[in-house]
Amino acid sequence: MTAKVIDGVAVAASIRRELKSRVGALLGKGLTPGLAVIVVGSDPASAVYVRNKIRACAEVGIQSFRHDFPADAKPSAVLELIEQLNERKDVHGILVQLPLPPQFAISEILQTISADKDVDGFHLYNVGGLIVGNTVFPPCTPYGVLKLLEHENVALEGKNVVVVGASNIVGKPMALMLMQRDATVCICHAKTRDLAQFTILADILVVAAGKPNLIVPQMVKTGAVVIDVGINRLANGKLVGDVDFAGVREKASLITPVPGGVGPMTVTMLMHNTVASAERMSAAGR
Numbered sequence: 105m106t107a108k109v110i111d112g113v114a115v116a117a118s119i120r121r122e123l124k125s126r127v128g129a130l131l132g133k134g135l136t137p138g139l140a141v142i143v144v145g146s147d148p149a150s151a152v153y154v155r156n157k158i159r160a161c162a163e164v165g166i167q168s169f170r171h172d173f174p175a176d177a178k179p180s181a182v183l184e185l186i187e188q189l190n191e192r193k194d195v196h197g198i199l200v201q202l203p204l205p206p207q208f209a210i211s212e213i214l215q216t217i218s219a220d221k222d223v224d225g226f227h228l229y230n231v232g233g234l235i236v237g238n239t240v241f242p243p244c245t246p247y248g249v250l251k252l253l254e255h256e257n258v259a260l261e262g263k264n265v266v267v268v269g270a271s272n273i274v275g276k277p278m279a280l281m282l283m284q285r286d287a288t289v290c291i292c293h294a295k296t297r298d299l300a301q302f303t304i305l306a307d308i309l310v311v312a313a314g315k316p317n318l319i320v321p322q323m324v325k326t327g328a329v330v331i332d333v334g335i336n337r338l339a340n341g342k343l344v345g346d347v348d349f350a351g352v353r354e355k356a357s358l359i360t361p362v363p364g365g366v367g368p369m370t371v372t373m374l375m376h377n378t379v380a381s382a383e384r385m386s387a388a389g390r
């Protein structure tokens with residue numbers, strides 16, 4: 105069996121086209137969706153992510169407001185800016201690019217962002233919403249994975265799903281979102297003993313560990329759907345996921361590539377959350 109490769113770039117492009125027309129409708133009502141992006145320091149990977157987000161904003165018609173701070177910035181200065189952005193009517197989404205320098209308490213920063221503008225979905229209000237299944241802003245990466253599965257008509261009800269990785273931004277919200285769709289979910293992490301005994305049972309395997317070649321063909325059930333969230337830069341400069349793509353492709357039914365799979369969806373769902381926020385505020389007359 106050779107898996108069909110899921111084209112995340114194409115799926116993302118079709119969602120962005122739809123978002124552009126929703127932005128057009130908002131513009132018709134005199135409202136331009138706005139996203140504020142706060143960057144502290146000059147982490148090279150963050151710089152690439154931020155550039156992609158700003159570019160995506162321009163593509164769908166969202167106004168972006170970028171705020172840069174030096175790496176030694178005082179947390180109070182960033183908190184003060186967030187408070188101001190919370191009040192602004194032209195800002196519908198606020199994100200603080202992570203990671204932050206060590207003087208920052210990340211939770212304090214994330215909890216200061218208004219839950220109504222928390223387009224990354226990291227505020228406790230939105231995290232709590234995941235438990236009961238009515239999150240206002242679903243976190244972008246797992247939301248993007250769900251959209252890819254939906255696009256490929258992968259049924260979730262009753263399926264065995266194994267999520268490898270239990271971080272707050274990918275693994276845990278992914279598991280909750282899949283459980284909400286009636287999948288049977290197992291979460292594995294770095295202390296899981298004998299990872300393969302779990303992964304081999306997966307009808308759908310979602311991998312977000314940040315370890316190249318963690319998943320090899322003998323760990324994958326024949327015909328499984330394999331979603332590789334990992335992004336790893338090898339010493340030779342090559343970008344790879346967590347899955348041995350060439351090997352696992354011969355066993356799976358569907359697989360995402362890296363790059364070109366989940367990555368483009370993450371930025372696209374950020375755009376989606378920002379447009380949805382602007383629509384909500386417009387409907388509420390704010």
Ligand code: NAP
Pocket residue numbers: 245268269270271272273274275292293294295296299312313314315318333334335336366367368370371
């Ligand atoms: P993270 O915070 O470092 O979490 C990694 C998770 O993987 C942890 O739960 C860790 O377990 C688990 N893990 C590590 N090694 C493992 C192993 N050998 N076996 C099983 N589990 C293992 O990372 P993250 O932010 O979730 O990101 C994960 C990967 O996804 C990274 O490569 C990141 O670059 C990528 N990513 C991609 C996108 C995208 O848009 N495509 C978005 C976000 C992240 P413990 O909890 O026990 O430590």
